[in-house]
Structures are given as C-alpha cells and as structure tokens.
Amino acid sequence: ETGVTQSPTHLIKTRGQQVTLRCSSQSGHNTVSWYQQALGQGPQFIFQYYREEENGRGNFPPRFSGLQFPNYSSELNVNALELDDSALYLCASSSPGQGAYNEQFFGPGTRLTVL
Amino acid sequence: RKEVEQDPGPFNVPEGATVAFNCTYSNSASQSFFWYRQDCRKEPKLLMSVYSSGNEDGRFTAQLNRASQYISLLIRDSKLSDSATYLCVVIPNDYKLSFGAGTTVTVRA
Numbered sequence: 001e002t003g004v005t006q007s008p009t010h011l012i013k014t015r016g017q018q019v020t021l022r023c024s025s026q027s028g029h030n031t032v033s034w035y036q037q038a039l040g041q042g043p044q045f046i047f048q049y050y051r052e053e054e055n056g057r058g059n060f061p062p063r064f065s066g067l068q069f070p071n072y073s074s075e076l077n078v079n080a081l082e083l084d085d086s087a088l089y090l091c092a093s094s095s096p097g098q099g100a101y102n103e104q105f106f107g108p109g110t111r112l113t114v115l
Numbered sequence: 116r117k118e119v120e121q122d123p124g125p126f127n128v129p130e131g132a133t134v135a136f137n138c139t140y141s142n143s144a145s146q147s148f149f150w151y152r153q154d155c156r157k158e159p160k161l162l163m164s165v166y167s168s169g170n171e172d173g174r175f176t177a178q179l180n181r182a183s184q185y186i187s188l189l190i191r192d193s194k195l196s197d198s199a200t201y202l203c204v205v206i207p208n209d210y211k212l213s214f215g216a217g218t219t220v221t222v223r224a
Contacts, residue, residue, distance in 0.1 A: 041217075042216045042217050043212075044214070045212060058211065090158060104212060107158060
C-alpha cells in the first residue's frame with residue numbers, strides 16, 4: 001500500500017513570496033487534511049478537502065488556500081509569506097465512511113523556513 | 116482557553132519505570148479521543164484510541180474522564196523506544212483533529 005508522500009521535504013523562502021506544497025494521498029483515500037506545526041507545538045488544522053471541495057477550515061487567513069485534484073492529491077498554497085509561517089506542514093489522508101473515526105495517516109511533512 | 120491542553124513535561128524516567136500524564140479538553144461535546152506519538156522531526160502516528168471505559172494496548176493504558184474533561188496515558192515498564200512526544204488529540208466535530216502541544220517523554224538507560 002502506498003503511503004502519504006509530500007514534496008518538497010524542505011523549502012526556504014523570503015517574506016512576501018508565495019509557496020506551493022504538494023501531497024499525494026494514501027492509496028484508496030479520498031480526503032486530505034493539512035496541518036501546520038510550529039516548533040514545540042502540536043499540529044494546527046488548516047483545512048480539509050473531500051472530493052475536490054473544501055470540507056472545513058481552521059483559523060487561518062485566506063492567503064492559505066488549497067486544491068484537491070481528481071486523483072485526490074492536494075496542494076497547499078500560501079501567499080504573502082510571513083516569518084511566522086515557518087513551520088512543518090503536514091498532510092494527512094483518510095477515507096470517510098468506513099466507521100465513526102477514520103484514521104488520518106500523515107505524510108513526512110514539508111519544513112518551510114521563511115527568512 | 117485552548118481546545119486541548121497537555122502536561123508540559125518533559126518527563127525523564129529510567130527504563131522500567133511507569134510514567135503517566137494528562138490532557139484536558141474544552142469542548143464538552145467532543146466524542147472521539149486519541150493519543151498520537153511523534154518522534155523527533157517525524158510525522159505523528161496513531162498510538163491508540165481512548166474509549167469511555169478506558170482501554171489498554173500492551174504497556175499503554177488510556178483513560179477518559181468526561182465529567183472532568185480529561186484523558187490520560189500511562190506507560191508501564193518504559194522502554195528506551197518509548198522516548199517520543201505524545202500528542203493528545205480530540206475530535207470536536209466531523210473533520211478536524213485538535214492536537215495538544217505534546218508531552219515529551221525521555222526514557223534513560
């Protein structure tokens with residue numbers, strides 16, 4: 001079974017730039033969630049995509065946006081980068097409808113540094 | 116108030132010791148609770164679910180106290196490989212995992 005993959009693994013940007021992070025979901029999963037994990041903190045929910053539509057959003061500004069493609073892979077886009085955007089960005093895939101809770105499987109993350 | 120708060124740790128224990136720590140949550144309507152484990156610079160992985168009646172998985176025991184809105188994790192007979200950050204996770208609604216900041220456990224030889 002193919003696990004969740006993310007690219008790139010590391011990225012360095014400067015303030016004001018834009019970035020696109022990518023995620024391929026685990027085989028058979030149609031839902032992708034994105035999380036931001038700052039150093040020393042737990043992951044914070046950004047948003048979730050289900051069947052190519054946003055299915056819920058956390059407390060993140062509109063400059064955080066996303067897409068999901070027909071093959072269920074996903075992108076996270078961040079515009080006008082700020083220093084505080086420096087974090088590990090985690091993607092998790094799951095497949096709703098199989099029970100009360102559908103385990104979210106996390107990818108290895110993309111570590112973004114904003115200078 | 117944060118949705119999920121955890122014992123700050125770190126907990127530094129010898130091999131074979133028992134270590135326990137708690138997590139409190141603010142949303143009384145939360146229905147699902149979990150412990151995830153995160154190794155240094157790695158992704159979180161599900162350790163165990165937490166059921167209302169409490170549950171064990173080998174050396175790990177999880178408890179839920181709905182009245183006081185907290186969950187706990189106890190690790191018996193600690194191994195060096197148990198060294199990690201343990202993340203408390205609460206699902207307040209259908210789609211979102213709310214994570215605590217994590218409790219760091221270091222098991223020393």
